[in-house]
Amino acid sequence: MDWDKLRIFHAVAEKGSLTHAGDVLHLSQSAVSRQIRALEESLAVTLFHRHARGLILTEQGELLFDATQAMVKRLDATAARIRDSEDEVFGELRVTTTTGFGTLWLAPRLARLYEKYPALKIDLMLEERVLDLPMREADVAIRMKEPSQADLIRKRLMNIQMRLYATPEYIAVHGKPEVLDDLSAHRLISQHAGTPQVAAGAVLVQDLMSHDIPSTLTVNNYFGVLQAVLNHLGVGVLPDYLTEDFPNLVRVLPDVQSAEVPVFLAYPEELRHSKRVAAFRDFVTEEIMAYRRRQQDEAAA
Incomplete structure (x- = not known):
C-alpha cells in the first residue's frame, strides 16, 4: 500500500475536508482528491461519504484510519527518539497521571524540572482513565497500581494511603x-x-x-x-x-x-533511551526520595 496515499488519506480523515488537508500537506485540492480516488480504487472500497458539509468516514474508512493512526503514533515516537540529543533534553514530553496526584503533588514541583531543562515542553494529561502507553497516547504515566502491559518499563515510586x-x-x-x-x-x-x-x-x-x-x-x-x-x-x-x-x-x-496503594512510573520499552523520559524519571525519583527523607526526619523528631 502506497504510504504517500495513506498519509494523504490520514490528513483528510483528520480534517474532514480535502481543502483543509491540502493546506496541511501543501497540495492542491485536486491533487488530494486524485490520491484519495486512487487509494479507493486500489482497495476497491469507498473510504468517505461525500456531503456538502465535508467528508465522513465509511466503515471501511474507519478501519483504515485506525491503522494509519497507529502508524502515525509509532512514527511520532520514532521521530522523538531520533530528535533526542546525546547531551541535551528538549522537546515535548506527554505525561499522564490522575487529577489528584497531578494537581496536588506533581505540578507544584515541576518548577525544579524546568529550571534544569528549560527547553522541555511538558504536556500534562490529568484524568482517571488509564491511557495506552504502547499505543503512544502518552509517553510517561504515573499510576496508582502496577501497569499490566508486558511491554512497559515500570518503576515503583512509593506507597500511599x-x-x-x-x-x-x-x-x-x-x-x-x-x-x-x-x-x-x-x-x-x-x-x-x-x-x-x-x-x-x-x-x-x-x-x-x-x-x-x-x-x-x-x-x-x-x-x-x-x-x-x-x-x-x-x-x-x-x-x-x-x-x-x-x-x-x-x-x-x-x-x-x-x-497501602503502590505508585508506579511507567513508559514504553521503545522510549528506554529517550533523554526526555530519563530526565523526567530521574526528577520524580529524586523528589520522591527527598519526600521520604523529610518524612523520616519528622517521624524521628
Whole structure:
C-alpha cells in the first residue's frame, strides 16, 4: 500500500475536508482528491461519504484510519527518539497521571524540572482513565497500581494511603472525632463511589459510610475533595502525600486509614533511551526520595 496515499488519506480523515488537508500537506485540492480516488480504487472500497458539509468516514474508512493512526503514533515516537540529543533534553514530553496526584503533588514541583531543562515542553494529561502507553497516547504515566502491559518499563515510586483530615477551623467549631461512631456528627467528604479510583480508597469510604453519616459531599477527584476540606466543609478522605504541602491539615482518627496503594512510573520499552523520559524519571525519583527523607526526619523528631 502506497504510504504517500495513506498519509494523504490520514490528513483528510483528520480534517474532514480535502481543502483543509491540502493546506496541511501543501497540495492542491485536486491533487488530494486524485490520491484519495486512487487509494479507493486500489482497495476497491469507498473510504468517505461525500456531503456538502465535508467528508465522513465509511466503515471501511474507519478501519483504515485506525491503522494509519497507529502508524502515525509509532512514527511520532520514532521521530522523538531520533530528535533526542546525546547531551541535551528538549522537546515535548506527554505525561499522564490522575487529577489528584497531578494537581496536588506533581505540578507544584515541576518548577525544579524546568529550571534544569528549560527547553522541555511538558504536556500534562490529568484524568482517571488509564491511557495506552504502547499505543503512544502518552509517553510517561504515573499510576496508582502496577501497569499490566508486558511491554512497559515500570518503576515503583512509593506507597500511599488514604486518611482522614480536617482543618483546625473546622475542628474548633465542630469538634474532633475521637472514635469512628463520632463521624455521625460530621460531614464526610470523599471521592464519589462511581468514579474511577484506587480500590483501597473506595473500600475505606465504604467502611466509613457504614457508620450512619447523615451528611456527605462526594467529588470525582481528590483535588475537589481537598478544596472542600480547606474550606472547612467537613472531614475529608485524602491521600497522605498532601500533608507536606498542606501542613495545617489535622489528621483525624489516626488509626483509620486505607490499605497501602503502590505508585508506579511507567513508559514504553521503545522510549528506554529517550533523554526526555530519563530526565523526567530521574526528577520524580529524586523528589520522591527527598519526600521520604523529610518524612523520616519528622517521624524521628
